[in-house]
Amino acid sequence: MSEQPVLPERRGNVLVVTINRPAARNAINTAAAEAIAAAMARLDEEPTLFASVITGAGGTFCAGMDLKAFLAGERPSVPVRGFAGIVESPPDKPIIAAVEGYALAGGFEIALACDLIVAAENAKFGLPEVKRSLVAGGGGLMRLSERIPYYKAMEWALTGDLVDAARADEAGLINRLVPAGQALEAALELAGRIAANGPLAVRASKQIIMKARDWDSSVAFDEQRRLSEPVRSSEDAREGARAFTEKRAPRWRGR
Template identity: 50%
Template structure:
């Protein structure tokens, strides 16, 4: 049984963590599996949006402590992706986290590395590392306060206490909170709303939006101009107005 499973649904690529017996904790095999899945996602021009999900009742409990105690800690990160093969990975395509249960420690950092979040009502989010004399060093220290604001980010960081899915939604970390049974349907619905749009435009918009909180306006103006210049040379740039004039749905080629 693969610890990371993948599935293609038209233009959507689903990555599923599949270690429910270990609360989907990250060991070397999972980290390598996630990295390989992202490699496949990025390499396939017909895949435009990804979803990362988990089997069982827990999204991800973070690092596998058994792997660490056995001396296998080095495999929990990959050269390209960092922890879990994802937190430092440069991606060009949007990734939705479908969070079915607890996303804590490194599991929360996987969520923070994603671009959008759909959460089940039972989901909780937290970075409890300080309770064990650690810090969330896989992106949580800076991504969490960016996502929920500096004051709440500081509280979550220093107390190590989790928050509910609804609280995470109210703070802006989560896009949608739904019943457990509706989780994947909602994630796929959100993915479908994105794949209805021109994929290259979506990718450029995502890349610049992710920089909005850290780059200067001058850098962002240049990036915006460069994005329009790039899109102006693509086939899809011509297809959009043509489809509007012909009163039909556009047929995107990602070219």
């Protein structure tokens, strides 16, 4: 494969972002973090991109921070976006993690920064930092208890043990559990179903779900209207209604 640390590839309205450092188990160095951040910016800025899938080359999702690069003085993060160019500021548009093999430490935190997770049966997840007297600082501890039950999150975080795909699925972490080698294909199918919908509505729906937990009940509907009303008055909303009455597929313009 190309020597580029990250391979962005457009497939219709979906941007596939492949971490391409298989010899290092797709561990994140500065170049990889910067390239992922650039891909996330492209996703949000290009109006004809509606969703994204992030995955890893060579049968591994991501082993976290590249320790050799770190010891050489590199930082695996970028301003604003944070570690791997994603964990502190994920894209506004939907992103799916397609996980084969290991998603460990920062790699698991990348997956947790995504909106959906498709995992192969051979996938293994974990935040093993405590085994080295470190703290998972890429958002994993904050997000994990939002994704799975509290006591499961505590067990996974405090033991640092690996969690196989079956256990992760049982805990509710995974949207699709598929045979090994099929995670990307399944993620693309799911992304295609999302991208078939009105992009403005999808984007606003994601933002409402993400932000609603921080809204006080006294302002929640006002905040929701702030995000939903521009969609309601958009050209795409009229196109959606027109396409329904004309019994045809809608032609979204993202405005």
